[in-house]
Amino acid sequence: MRPFNYTNAKNKEQALQSYTSTSHYLGGGTNLVDLMKEDVERPDQLIEVANLDYKNIIKKESGGFTLGGMLSNSETANHPDIRKNYPLLSMAMLSAATAQIRNMATNAGNLLQRTRCPYFFETSMPCNKREPGSGCGAKDGVNSLHAIFGYSDKCIATHPSDMCVALAAMDAKVEVQKVYGSSRMIDFSNFHRLPGDQPEKDNTLEPGELITAIHLDKPKFSDHYYYLKIRERSSYAFALVSVAAGLQIKSGVITKAGLAMGGVAHKPWKFTEVEKFLEGKKPNKVNFETAAEMAMQDAKPFEGNKYKVEMGKRAIVRALTHAYERKA
Template structure:
């Protein structure tokens, strides 16, 4: 690990001001991802600004009937909060499928959004990776890409986003609140928070330099009854997904009146399925409907040399999530 300067600001304004002075600066929450990357010499910050103790640890109700999740609250407390469990059980289910309890006890909500890819070329500093070293090439493009993206990839990067929490947040139509150095703030729809790689894969999000995540806003609860997060992985615990699906449904009898859907580990960002959501509205909940929805979800998939299997796997994952969501009562 390389030398760095450590800062422990007393408030958010101080943290924002410290970050704005130097672009080789990272905010440090739980450190469950960043510290590992520093140990592997993948991330080389000159400055770390500790934000874990900043006062964004509450879950509060919003004026529109939703919830605001504090950015520095840890994943365990968030997933098990009574209002999250009651009104957003899809989020609880997704969060509790991630990592281990010890990691969830440390990982913050804001930090979860900022996870870096687990692509092996990104972690191995002797290999080419445009995300780690822009201009060096994408080793996975024609290499070991069995776990790489099906959607939205570019010649510069075929990596996927690793988060489980973020897949559920995409399905739930969340928003991200961020603070800026001048004291202002802005709100980013979740589908616009992460970005596709294009020719700048080193940029995972649309955050501006120095911006600090302060909260995650959930809209009024829409899917408290019919929901499921289905995660397919190589072992039953402590493993990242090969493919995952977050499903929320509103139903009248056996008819779907509204849907919130997203896929995980198929793109550089959580993959929101807006076209499939529209397709399902007004349809009867049946296996044939769900199989047609899965075909629609993957009709634009662009497999690489070694990950074509993820298309069929992804379809079956989405179908299972839809079946299980519809069956809940």
């Protein structure tokens, strides 16, 4: 690990004012510190923000809830209000990593975690995300874990988060504090970005912006929900494919649907058109299978990850079925 300066920010103003182009904010550090050890990330300064009181809460607001950016994943997933009103989010978060990591990892840090692509971690291999212009080793290499949606010639990596897949299905919003005092709200669908010609940029944050909160709308899927995570082993592994499914059902008809997939793109992959298709339909096998076909019709797999197409279809049907049957 390379030498770095450490700033223990006393408040958000000090954190923002201390930021430079070679700084990183430090929350739980469960991803960042690993990347520093592997010489993938090389910050000159770490700014400690995990102890900030600012928005370090779970609070009911305008029919929904606000989640503090500095709260741990465990505090969030196990909070009574989250388990009751947003069980899809809780279920997704509790499927991630280990209890020890969830106790350290922050909500804001979860949004910012970087890909687990082995070419990104291995500094002797080409990776445009790690070193722009060096090439993408995965494209013609071992790509069984990689994207089937939204990739570019520059990068085919996937986003690793479970929490973010649920947030995408739930249409969350992210609040960020700008360096010069103002704040802004980002729709979750616009927070992470596709690789395009700049795969080194994972999200739409501007330099120095600090995530302070995640905003959840009024609960819609507290009765019918399911998070399905398919992985190579049953614990402590990232998803090959994951599905966050939420249904709002009245009088035997789907009135609202939330559907997103993980492990298939550079960002959580939300199926907006499939959600629209499901709304007004009966929650049955035929409609779920049609939804799955629609969802996967634009997939463009590589030789190593063709299995994700069929796996994705089956996973969507299974997740929607479990969501429907949960309290049917």
